[in-house]
Amino acid sequence: xxxxxxxxxxxxxxxxxxxxxxxxxxxxxxxxxxxxxxxxxxxxxxxxxxxxxxxxxxxxxxxxxxxxxxxxxxxxxxxxxxxxxxxxxxxxxxxxxxxxxxxxxxxxxxxxxxxxxxxxxxxxxxxxxxxxxxxxxxxxxxxxxxxxxxxxxxxxxxxxxxxxxxxxxxxxxxxxxxxxxxxxxxxxxxxxxxxxxxxxxxxxxxxxxxxxxxxxxxxxxxxxxxxxxxxxxxxxxxxxxxxxxxxxxxxxxxxxxxxxxxxxxxxxxxxxxxxxxxxxxxxxxxxxxxxxxxxxxxxxxxxxxxxxxxxxxxxxxxxxxxxxxxxxxxxxxxxxxxxxxxxxxxx
Amino acid sequence: xxxxxxxxxxxxxxxxxxxxxxxxxxxxxxxxxxxxxxxxxxxxxxxxxxxxxxxxxxxxxxxxxxxxxxxxxxxxxxxxxx
Numbered sequence: 353x354x355x356x357x358x359x360x361x362x363x364x365x366x367x368x369x370x371x372x373x374x375x376x377x378x379x380x381x382x383x384x385x386x387x388x389x390x391x392x393x394x395x396x397x398x399x400x401x402x403x404x405x406x407x408x409x410x411x412x413x414x415x416x417x418x419x420x421x422x423x424x425x426x427x428x429x430x431x432x433x434x435x436x437x438x439x440x441x442x443x444x445x446x447x448x449x450x451x452x453x454x455x456x457x458x459x460x461x462x463x464x465x466x467x468x469x470x471x472x473x474x475x476x477x478x479x480x481x482x483x484x485x486x487x488x489x490x491x492x493x494x495x496x497x498x499x500x501x502x503x504x505x506x507x508x509x510x511x512x513x514x515x516x517x518x519x520x521x522x523x524x525x526x527x528x529x530x531x532x533x534x535x536x537x538x539x540x541x542x543x544x545x546x547x548x549x550x551x552x553x554x555x556x557x558x559x560x561x562x563x564x565x566x567x568x569x570x571x572x573x574x575x576x577x578x579x580x581x582x583x584x585x586x587x588x589x590x591x592x593x594x595x596x597x598x599x600x601x602x603x604x605x606x607x608x609x610x611x612x613x614x615x616x617x618x619x620x621x622x623x624x625x626x627x628x629x630x631x632x633x634x635x636x637x638x639x640x641x642x643x644x645x646x647x648x649x650x651x652x653x654x655x656x657x658x659x660x661x662x663x664x665x666x667x668x669x670x671x672x673x674x675x676x677x678x679x680x681x682x683x684x685x686x687x688x689x690x691x692x693x694x695x696x697x698x699x
Numbered sequence: 700x701x702x703x704x705x706x707x708x709x710x711x712x713x714x715x716x717x718x719x720x721x722x723x724x725x726x727x728x729x730x731x732x733x734x735x736x737x738x739x740x741x742x743x744x745x746x747x748x749x750x751x752x753x754x755x756x757x758x759x760x761x762x763x764x765x766x767x768x769x770x771x772x773x774x775x776x777x778x779x780x781x
Contacts, residue, residue, distance in 0.1 A: 578720030595717035672717040
């Protein structure tokens with residue numbers, strides 16, 4: 353018998369830099385065990401998922417993360433009152449902290465979640481990944497944080513050019529000389545604030561791994577993928593599933609060391625000497641997560657089952673060579689729908 | 700030299716290396732050689748088979764086979780026998 357569930361999912365921005373929501377929902381809809389009503393949580397009126405009625409049954413706008421967890425709680429209470437949510441799956445990095453703060457409240461309302469803890473979120477962010485790597489014996493590119501350009505000279509003794517200059521939260525640039533470091537420093541400081549992150553440039557092949565941890569150190573599934581086409585925004589527009597036990601072992605070690613709870617994506621650089629460097633840990637599923645379901649590991653469905661406290665057997669096998677090719681599609685809607693989501697915050 | 704077990708080769712000469720995600724296309728004779736390698740034939744055996752089937756002088760074939768096999772190794776598709 354199918355399990356009747358109402359699940360709220362965010363990240364409906366299926367745009368050129370897509371959120372993971374549509375991939376998560378598509379995976380859930382593929383699961384034969386669920387009879388679903390999907391509630392979309394959107395930030396902007398033009399997030400495509402809001403208009404994809406065959407994917408999302410009903411959408412509600414929610415306040416921007418900067419409004420804080422209290423505003424979010426008020427809005428979720430309203431949505432829950434109308435929809436009786438069973439599970440909520442946040443899929444944006446920036447919103448996670450607010451949702452994590454509300455985890456206990458949501459639970460008391462009968463809403464299940466499977467998210468990392470606040471400590472895990474902090475320990476694996478850009479600012480702390482290097483320490484995590486050192487503590488648990490993972491290769492992470494040498495990292496320094498700078499608050500002023502006067503520190504660049506000092507850093508030059510430690511780092512060769514090119515070096516990577518990263519924003520506190522997002523964006524990264526490769527700087528080939530001191531002038532470029534200065535230019536990117538100002539750009540990233542203005543956008544994301546201090547400190548600015550300086551990282552050793554690692555040359556190699558970029559690999560990403562989507563995975564799921566159960567919160568006790570157990571890896572529930574992992575799919576490694578090589579992006580075959582990358583857009584000018586650095587987003588994968590096509591990718592192929594890889595076979596490499598070493599990548600799965602690395603992921604298992606990461607989940608065991610971090611006790612990670614929920615979905616995640618590891619960004620890896622494989623050097624010419626077959627050495628793996630962890631470049632970043634994204635604390636949520638990637639936008640390409642539907643490929644995990646297509647390759648035989650429906651990680652979003654497993655997340656829902658874990659969140660609901662069901663017994664889930666970890667995935668071990670998957671189909672190598674499964675590919676995704678993303679595409680653009682002009683969805684036709686009507687100004688009345690745009691008007692409705694804009695004025696009422698619901699569609 | 701042995702072809703890595705996981706490397707997939709289609710009859711049309713499409714090669715996929717699932718460890719790296721790289722893919723290549725090769726011409727029919729290269730595809731035939733790859734299929735023979737996949738069938739665990741040695742380079743010496745392959746040379747004999749090709750010599751029997753095609754009008755090619757032995758020296759040219761040896762050179763081409765040697766180039767091709769080092770190319771396969773450079774691309775991580777094949778390795779020396781242990």
